[in-house]
Amino acid sequence: QDGTKIPRGGVVVVSEGRQAPFVSNFNPYAPDPTPWAQAGVYEPLMIPNAPNGFELIPWLATGYSYSEDLLTLTFTLQEGVKWNDGEDFNADDVVFTFELFQKFPALDRKATLPYFSSVEKVDDYTVAIHLTEVYTLAHYLFSSVWPLPEHAWSTIEDPVTYTNDTPVATGPLATVKVVNEQVLELCRNETYWQMGEDGLPLPYVDCMRQPVYPGNDPANLATVNGEVDWVANFIPDIESTFIAANPEKHHYYFWPGGGVVSLYYNTEKAPYNDLAFRQALSMAIDYESVTSIGMYGYTNPSEPILLSDAFKGSWNQEAIDAAAEMGIHEYDPDAAEAALDAAGYVDANGDGWRDLPDGSDLSFKVQVVNGWTDWVTSVQIMSQNFQDVGLNASIDVLDFGIWLNNLQTGTYDTSIGWGTGDPTAWDVFRNLLFSDLIGDDGIANAQLWSRWTSEEADQLLVDYVATTDAAAQKAAMDRIQMIFVENLPLIPLFPGPTWYEWTDYRFTGFPTEEDYYIQGSSWTTNGQRLVVLMQLHCISEETCAEAQ
Amino acid sequence: MSENIQPILETRGLTKHFFTGNALSRTVVKAVQDATLQVYPEKVVALVGESGSGKSTIVRMLAQLYKPTSGDIIFEGENIVKHTSRAALLRYRGKVQMIFQDPFASLNPVHKVSYCLQRPLRIHHKAPPGMASALHRQTIELLEQVSLIPAEDYIKKYPHQLSGGQRQRVAIARALAVEPKVILADEPVSMLDVSIRLGVLNLMDRLREMHGIGFLYVTHDLASARYFADEILVMYAGWIVEKAKSEELIQNPKHPYTQLLLSAVPDPSRGLRTAEIEIKGEIPNLANLGAGCPFAPRCSKVMEKCNTVMPPITTFDDGSWTRCYLFPNN
Amino acid sequence: MENQVEIKTQRPRVTLRNLLPEWLWGFVRNPKAMLGTFILLSFVFIGLLAPDIAPLPERGGANRMVGRPHQAPDDEFWFGTTRQGQDVFKQVVHGTRTSLSVGFGAGTIIIILCIIVGITSGYMGGLVDELLSLLMNVFLVLPGLPLVIVISGWVDQPGPYTIGLVLAVTSWAYGARVLRSQTLVIRNSEFVAAARVAGEPSWRIVLFEILPNMISLVVSSWIGAVVFVILTEATLSFLGLGNPNAVSWGTSLYWAQNNQALLTRAWWTFVPPGLCIALVGFSLTLINYGIDEISNPRLRSGEGG
Amino acid sequence: MSSTPSQPGQPAESTTLLSVQDLQVEYRTRRGAVKAVDHVSFDVSKNEVFGLAGESGCGKSTAAHAIIRILKPPAYITGGKVMFMGHDVRQMNDMELRRFRWRHVAIVFQSAMNALNPVLSVGNQIKDVLRAHTNMKPDETHERALELLRVVGIDTKRLGSYPHQLSGGMRQRAVIAIALALNPEMVIMDEPTTALDVVVQKQILQEIRQLKDEFGFSILFITHDLSLLVEFSDRIGIMYAGELVETAPSQEIFNSPRHPYTHRLMNSFPTIWGARQELLGIPGSPPDLITPPSGCRFHPRCELALADGTCKQVRPMLIDVSSKHRAACHLVEQQLAVQKETVP
Amino acid sequence: MRFLVRRFLFYLVAAYVAITLNFFLPRLMVGDPVQVMFSKFQGRMDPRAVESLKETFGFVDAPVHEQYFTYLKHLVKGDLGISLTNFPVPVSEVISGSLEWTLRLVGIATIFAFSIGMILGTIAAWRRGKFVDTLILPIASILAAFPYFWIAMLALYYLAHIQGWFPIGHGYNLRLKEDWGDRAYVSSVIEHGMLPMLTVVITALGGWMLGMRNNMINVLAEDYITLAQAKGLSDRRVMLVYAARNAILPSLTGFAMSLGFVIGGALIVEIVFAYPGMGFTLLNSVNGRDYPLMQGIFLMITLSVLAANFFADVIYVLLDPRAR
Numbered sequence A: 001q002d003g004t005k006i007p008r009g010g011v012v013v014v015s016e017g018r019q020a021p022f023v024s025n026f027n028p029y030a031p032d033p034t035p036w037a038q039a040g041v042y043e044p045l046m047i048p049n050a051p052n053g054f055e056l057i058p059w060l061a062t063g064y065s066y067s068e069d070l071l072t073l074t075f076t077l078q079e080g081v082k083w084n085d086g087e088d089f090n091a092d093d094v095v096f097t098f099e100l101f102q103k104f105p106a107l108d109r110k111a112t113l114p115y116f117s118s119v120e121k122v123d124d125y126t127v128a129i130h131l132t133e134v135y136t137l138a139h140y141l142f143s144s145v146w147p148l149p150e151h152a153w154s155t156i157e158d159p160v161t162y163t164n165d166t167p168v169a170t171g172p173l174a175t176v177k178v179v180n181e182q183v184l185e186l187c188r189n190e191t192y193w194q195m196g197e198d199g200l201p202l203p204y205v206d207c208m209r210q211p212v213y214p215g216n217d218p219a220n221l222a223t224v225n226g227e228v229d230w231v232a233n234f235i236p237d238i239e240s241t242f243i244a245a246n247p248e249k250h251h252y253y254f255w256p257g258g259g260v261v262s263l264y265y266n267t268e269k270a271p272y273n274d275l276a277f278r279q280a281l282s283m284a285i286d287y288e289s290v291t292s293i294g295m296y297g298y299t300n301p302s303e304p305i306l307l308s309d310a311f312k313g314s315w316n317q318e319a320i321d322a323a324a325e326m327g328i329h330e331y332d333p334d335a336a337e338a339a340l341d342a343a344g345y346v347d348a349n350g351d352g353w354r355d356l357p358d359g360s361d362l363s364f365k366v367q368v369v370n371g372w373t374d375w376v377t378s379v380q381i382m383s384q385n386f387q388d389v390g391l392n393a394s395i396d397v398l399d400f401g402i403w404l405n406n407l408q409t410g411t412y413d414t415s416i417g418w419g420t421g422d423p424t425a426w427d428v429f430r431n432l433l434f435s436d437l438i439g440d441d442g443i444a445n446a447q448l449w450s451r452w453t454s455e456e457a458d459q460l461l462v463d464y465v466a467t468t469d470a471a472a473q474k475a476a477m478d479r480i481q482m483i484f485v486e487n488l489p490l491i492p493l494f495p496g497p498t499w500y501e502w503t504d505y506r507f508t509g510f511p512t513e514e515d516y517y518i519q520g521s522s523w524t525t526n527g528q529r530l531v532v533l534m535q536l537h538c539i540s541e542e543t544c545a546e547a548q
Numbered sequence B: 001m002s003e004n005i006q007p008i009l010e011t012r013g014l015t016k017h018f019f020t021g022n023a024l025s026r027t028v029v030k031a032v033q034d035a036t037l038q039v040y041p042e043k044v045v046a047l048v049g050e051s052g053s054g055k056s057t058i059v060r061m062l063a064q065l066y067k068p069t070s071g072d073i074i075f076e077g078e079n080i081v082k083h084t085s086r087a088a089l090l091r092y093r094g095k096v097q098m099i100f101q102d103p104f105a106s107l108n109p110v111h112k113v114s115y116c117l118q119r120p121l122r123i124h125h126k127a128p129p130g131m132a133s134a135l136h137r138q139t140i141e142l143l144e145q146v147s148l149i150p151a152e153d154y155i156k157k158y159p160h161q162l163s164g165g166q167r168q169r170v171a172i173a174r175a176l177a178v179e180p181k182v183i184l185a186d187e188p189v190s191m192l193d194v195s196i197r198l199g200v201l202n203l204m205d206r207l208r209e210m211h212g213i214g215f216l217y218v219t220h221d222l223a224s225a226r227y228f229a230d231e232i233l234v235m236y237a238g239w240i241v242e243k244a245k246s247e248e249l250i251q252n253p254k255h256p257y258t259q260l261l262l263s264a265v266p267d268p269s270r271g272l273r274t275a276e277i278e279i280k281g282e283i284p285n286l287a288n289l290g291a292g293c294p295f296a297p298r299c300s301k302v303m304e305k306c307n308t309v310m311p312p313i314t315t316f317d318d319g320s321w322t323r324c325y326l327f328p329n330n
Numbered sequence C: 001m002e003n004q005v006e007i008k009t010q011r012p013r014v015t016l017r018n019l020l021p022e023w024l025w026g027f028v029r030n031p032k033a034m035l036g037t038f039i040l041l042s043f044v045f046i047g048l049l050a051p052d053i054a055p056l057p058e059r060g061g062a063n064r065m066v067g068r069p070h071q072a073p074d075d076e077f078w079f080g081t082t083r084q085g086q087d088v089f090k091q092v093v094h095g096t097r098t099s100l101s102v103g104f105g106a107g108t109i110i111i112i113l114c115i116i117v118g119i120t121s122g123y124m125g126g127l128v129d130e131l132l133s134l135l136m137n138v139f140l141v142l143p144g145l146p147l148v149i150v151i152s153g154w155v156d157q158p159g160p161y162t163i164g165l166v167l168a169v170t171s172w173a174y175g176a177r178v179l180r181s182q183t184l185v186i187r188n189s190e191f192v193a194a195a196r197v198a199g200e201p202s203w204r205i206v207l208f209e210i211l212p213n214m215i216s217l218v219v220s221s222w223i224g225a226v227v228f229v230i231l232t233e234a235t236l237s238f239l240g241l242g243n244p245n246a247v248s249w250g251t252s253l254y255w256a257q258n259n260q261a262l263l264t265r266a267w268w269t270f271v272p273p274g275l276c277i278a279l280v281g282f283s284l285t286l287i288n289y290g291i292d293e294i295s296n297p298r299l300r301s302g303e304g305g
Numbered sequence D: 001m002s003s004t005p006s007q008p009g010q011p012a013e014s015t016t017l018l019s020v021q022d023l024q025v026e027y028r029t030r031r032g033a034v035k036a037v038d039h040v041s042f043d044v045s046k047n048e049v050f051g052l053a054g055e056s057g058c059g060k061s062t063a064a065h066a067i068i069r070i071l072k073p074p075a076y077i078t079g080g081k082v083m084f085m086g087h088d089v090r091q092m093n094d095m096e097l098r099r100f101r102w103r104h105v106a107i108v109f110q111s112a113m114n115a116l117n118p119v120l121s122v123g124n125q126i127k128d129v130l131r132a133h134t135n136m137k138p139d140e141t142h143e144r145a146l147e148l149l150r151v152v153g154i155d156t157k158r159l160g161s162y163p164h165q166l167s168g169g170m171r172q173r174a175v176i177a178i179a180l181a182l183n184p185e186m187v188i189m190d191e192p193t194t195a196l197d198v199v200v201q202k203q204i205l206q207e208i209r210q211l212k213d214e215f216g217f218s219i220l221f222i223t224h225d226l227s228l229l230v231e232f233s234d235r236i237g238i239m240y241a242g243e244l245v246e247t248a249p250s251q252e253i254f255n256s257p258r259h260p261y262t263h264r265l266m267n268s269f270p271t272i273w274g275a276r277q278e279l280l281g282i283p284g285s286p287p288d289l290i291t292p293p294s295g296c297r298f299h300p301r302c303e304l305a306l307a308d309g310t311c312k313q314v315r316p317m318l319i320d321v322s323s324k325h326r327a328a329c330h331l332v333e334q335q336l337a338v339q340k341e342t343v344p
Numbered sequence E: 001m002r003f004l005v006r007r008f009l010f011y012l013v014a015a016y017v018a019i020t021l022n023f024f025l026p027r028l029m030v031g032d033p034v035q036v037m038f039s040k041f042q043g044r045m046d047p048r049a050v051e052s053l054k055e056t057f058g059f060v061d062a063p064v065h066e067q068y069f070t071y072l073k074h075l076v077k078g079d080l081g082i083s084l085t086n087f088p089v090p091v092s093e094v095i096s097g098s099l100e101w102t103l104r105l106v107g108i109a110t111i112f113a114f115s116i117g118m119i120l121g122t123i124a125a126w127r128r129g130k131f132v133d134t135l136i137l138p139i140a141s142i143l144a145a146f147p148y149f150w151i152a153m154l155a156l157y158y159l160a161h162i163q164g165w166f167p168i169g170h171g172y173n174l175r176l177k178e179d180w181g182d183r184a185y186v187s188s189v190i191e192h193g194m195l196p197m198l199t200v201v202i203t204a205l206g207g208w209m210l211g212m213r214n215n216m217i218n219v220l221a222e223d224y225i226t227l228a229q230a231k232g233l234s235d236r237r238v239m240l241v242y243a244a245r246n247a248i249l250p251s252l253t254g255f256a257m258s259l260g261f262v263i264g265g266a267l268i269v270e271i272v273f274a275y276p277g278m279g280f281t282l283l284n285s286v287n288g289r290d291y292p293l294m295q296g297i298f299l300m301i302t303l304s305v306l307a308a309n310f311f312a313d314v315i316y317v318l319l320d321p322r323a324r
């Protein structure tokens, strides 16, 4: 920092679309803990850096390694880390945490249980995890857990319902100052293990304050008024509202690296089991309007291969070209009509709408979650697109629970839905195509909602994680993308943008579009915000005083 | 009333208790107790008493609007309290009709005069079915009988377009429509203007003669009872305390209450006669009546037993009777 | 006593049936009622003629995106466009249909429930009355809007009509109570006794003697219910508890708010639906004041001098 | 016409307390003006009971209310004078009026139930008057209130009672107590006993009489019950359709009414005194006051109406029949004219 | 007194009905709320984890009547269940914070709206055809026809955002500590409450005002008013002690009865103004399908309304001796 002393202090005001009142629950494994309990109060072992191809940043663990047979994953832990009650953090805590999952499956929020059989303390700062099968991406999964202090948690009778009001934690914001229905304020851990450039414990800022706004509206008003420093809100028309209010100090960057939002359909049903029909749908959608109107231009149409910019390195250009050749994933209503005509979807009964090839009525609903207005708008556009090519499409706006339940049980026609965004391209396809995800009860887990599976794809996915050979993995990944393009199990629409705005009235150190050193949204739960937090500091002593 | 003529309508020991209040506090209002009266064809019996003494309650029991708590109502020799079928009720209502106190309230403001009169005709099949013209003719006749002439003018009018006297005439016509044998008239003129009261009373008198109808005439005005009725019953706090022929009652009141009542009637020929009879006390509350004579607290000739037991009826030679220990049974 | 007589001739009971011409006359001469009727009728016409006033595209209805986002009002889009490029004018015009039909539909259900419960309880008396009264009173003290919010939270995708139905089921108590007490008064009136003495059966007494006397009360309760439903439906839709895909004023406001109409100064998406709701509410309220004044002449302003 | 019509502005006799001269009141309704009181003139002397009788709606209450100017819109006094002890009530300003009311003239309304504020205790309603008009201290007003209750024969324990806890008779007495609170010169009683039973009515009237003798106030007594009026009043005025048609001492009016209306009215009441006789009543009903009949307002109901149409066309004036007896009737005029001719 | 006892018993019954309704509502709904409720965990969590969560929430199969008695038993202990969105915080705890804010805002705003409405209504009737009657009354009734939230949003945008006269949202300045001893905190609470309060008052005023005016006009035609004037009492005394006090009685019952609506309206205002009350907790619970919390909030609001009703009854009895 050019020799100048970095100013310390100040309260960063954060808004991340939180609408529910805060209640004190700093149990990171609760279904809905107080925000920042997971990455703030507690910390993960390692942090994937999304803009940097999900490279793992050492945190509580300094590194990992696989055994020869790939069945044991070993983490080496950071030394000198202390819990905020003064106890040392060591391997016992990590082992304790995983064993707690085994005792209380409800705590296993990361779904690690199926992948390990036991955890072993190798020495004070080394932990070995014995995997149930070869899974060469296990380090992502296991490094994302937040170790719990054994000395404090071992005596807790029911850790599932434990609210941990005064957390014993290692994180930089382990001190709970205020938590009530309107505001959450977390303050620095005086004994934090990472040191700043001035040789004192990080972070530079004193506290993080997060007010509750019961809707987008008041939150955005406050943001536009410059009352908030670090924002993860959806702001419609951001240029004319937020930026226009103060172009100097207001900034945003919506990194298009999230999971690809797609149009799902139930391929177990006619006509969605007909590839020609699916292709016609993909030609009928006006992707530009969907992103520019539905998504306010905050993202771009996705590539046909379902991988966002975050996985640019994994893109199979051949598959992309193949798609272009087929004409799919390109807005062309005439081509769509022609394709439908060709496949026999014509208006047989003269009601103005196309019918199934057998002559029976064809009408379908596009499902969407109530309240997710960007999606609702996108669906409105798509259903309009479908109508324009003679398909009788309508919209079904559903409550989230019902919507998800329908997707999982396969009781829907078509629906908009999210895709996986991290941490690897393999996860993206595995969650969408791996046939094991359909349970015995017929529930489609992860995002296998379109229920399209193939043995080849299954095999490729298995092969991918059974090796550490990069070339073999690349081949498998290329092939999977080709299969995807050829079969169109779902229609990729756009990569989900990550909402991230900031103001530099008081603080600096935020990732910017130019220097996007880590995903900037405070909203991420995988710990990337911890990296930002380490960088944040007041612009000057005055702004520190201002930020109280 | 002579013994040889049979009463057409009579009551025996008719009693009505109202239960009011809610589950928490129930009070019994003894509105009518042990009432015995007779109505004879072509005669008028007047029932006189202060407000709240139970006059209307008796009438409403007779009209089968209230169910008696106990006692009998005998009509043409039949005890109608026991016959409760709808047909029996309808038959009874075809013979016993009622006129209400308030002509402004007893005619439904939403119905025309014709509707008022034709409903009873239809219900009691007084007109040949389906014969609109017959119905119309009968309506006209009814209106003419009550001197609403020209009848055609009135038939299409709504009650609010009529004056009080005209309304009461319509009410009378409605009662007449079923060709009743008895008309129960509950203070039929007390709401009317002084100048038209007499017209209505005279009309009822004419109809009584014409159709041989027996009247039960309820009033709080002794003078009009004397004017219109053959026989007067005096009621006090739920009890009928005296019965006598009109003149007899006026000239020779027996019960102290009747005497008090008479003395209170203003007499224009003399000017205010102060304190002729000492008036004291208040009208008793029917909700907590003792067992004794309700008039006892106000009676100037009160005896000890008055406070404990209600005196029995003492009958006199001329058929009149009273309930007072001053007239011991012999 | 005479005095009462006089007062009554002065103030004839006002009921629609008996005075139709006179009542209408009173209504026509009441400036409030007339202004209200005029506004309301304008909306009714807009609702009825919606397809002619604002012709819909062949497909997609009033929610079809036809223009650029957030266009200010101009010749083509009289009320501008929404953030989704929908024609606000079309939405408002067709929303009139939805809002009015939900309002009047649910209002009518409410008033029917009121009549059934209120009159039954008032006329039957006794145990039936006790029980129904209890039910009414309970429904009265239960906070309506929270109850509706909770119920609509359980209903799957409530459109305006579903919301209307939920409102109807939960909001009849007030009117029923008013009708009940009126029924009690009328039931004890002499003309009902007279009808019974004449031998009228109970159902005829209820339908032909009691009910016609309550017409003005029924009408004003009905109007009150309609206002309530329109406002509440808009509120619930606005809160996002309705179907955001419906075309109704509340939904328009929901979208306006979602698109930060005020922050982006797209007032034209926010003001017209709000004003429409207010105008309809106001017109109905005016009509009700008018009815009040007609049935209670004391309330008339500018009487005499 | 050779009669002496009543002259407004005539100097009041020394004993005259209230002088109403040519009073006119109308109610302005949408249908037109209701001339509820039309050129009514009468005097009330000190310590006199003046009775005003007539059918319902003939304008008795309106006249009474006009005297103390408590008419509310749409009623307006449109003409005439109300002189009270030489002061013109119509000219008084708000302050004078407030002082005039109750201190000099008090009023008792027809129905005590409605005249008492249901949510204030009787005591408070009595004390209110004392507080508004005097400088009495609280314990003095209390004393006075108790005294007043005693005067009208209510148990003093009832001071704190609310109207609904009292019987009709007691309420009426309470209203009278309020009226007497300031020892006014005159009490207007507008049908004070109509809602009561005869016995109670009698009781109360006896009391009023006693109080009057004791305190020496005049009474303007309004009722439609002629028998009662004759029994109770010294002098009587008969109103018909907004006009005063006859005034005379009560016995005189009872024994020899001069106006046909008065005559028929007397004949409409059955009595319990004397022989039982057939009564006639009055045919027809009172006229609508928006469009009253021309000439003599009674002529459509009068079987003695002159055939030459005088009654129909010419409005009769109140003329002196004798020194204390006045009537407004063409027949009386004619008779008087005949008398004058025969007895020069 | 008997009146109050009767009302109290009635409120007990009403409370019982509300409690029972609250129990049956989710059970009467179509579909399986439990299934829906947990579907959001599905796919994200191991099915075993979901199962054990369900158990933790107490969704176990038992006959309805047993469930009902358990529910009642828990209620008596003040146990409203566990909030889903705030797992595992008990519903009662989630509510307790916001209840206080709502009671304060709604309570004060309602009392304001009611009293101002009563005063203006009195004046409008007393001076008919004058300023208040001809100008303020129509304006107030037009305002009453607008939806609460619409006025609230305009006020928020214009008065708070553009003009900056009022803070945007929240119950107090979040930089301060909640401390009623602290002057600054108290004044910030007042400052933050102003605008929501104003909105409630403005939109609710018209109704009360008109009601009062009409009652007043009816009362003014009563004989006892004429008598009071004839008694030579001062206009003020007649207006307040004789007319207004009687005219307020019907409004008071109306007030008590419409309290439920009033509170509903105020909840909306809370939502718009980010006021930390029950309104937005309720909306959140609905949006988050937090059924236990929804039930709890509904119950709390109902009980508050019942309590307020009873309070109104007490005032009624104080004002009207006939009810004693």
Ligand SMILES: Nc1ncnc2c1ncn2[C@@H]1O[C@H](COP(=O)(O)OP(=O)(O)OP(=O)(O)O)[C@@H](O)[C@H]1O
Residues within 6 Å of the ligand: B018, B019, B020, B029, B030, B031, B049, B050, B051, B052, B053, B054, B055, B056, B057, B058, B220, B286
């Ligand atoms: N439906 C009822 N319920 C309870 N009490 C009643 C009922 N009807 C009448 N009463 C009571 O019964 C008593 C007698 O009443 P009723 O109407 O018979 O008196 P009345 O002599 O006709 O009086 P009035 O001259 O006022 O008409 C009164 O005390 C009255 O309060």
Ligand SMILES: Nc1ncnc2c1ncn2[C@@H]1O[C@H](COP(=O)(O)OP(=O)(O)OP(=O)(O)O)[C@@H](O)[C@H]1O
Residues within 6 Å of the ligand: C002, C003, C004, C006, C010, D027, D028, D029, D034, D036, D054, D055, D056, D057, D058, D059, D060, D061, D062, D063, D074, D224, D289
């Ligand atoms: N508010 C009013 N508007 C119009 N006309 C009225 C009004 N009040 C009274 N009147 C009319 O004024 C006339 C006189 O009424 P007033 O009350 O003085 O009569 P009254 O002789 O006192 O009758 P009652 O014996 O019934 O008391 C009546 O014809 C009545 O119709």
Ligand SMILES: [Mg+2]
Residues within 6 Å of the ligand: B055, B056, B057, B186, B187
């Ligand atoms: Mg009676």
Ligand SMILES: [Mg+2]
Residues within 6 Å of the ligand: C003, D060, D061, D062, D190
């Ligand atoms: Mg009068």
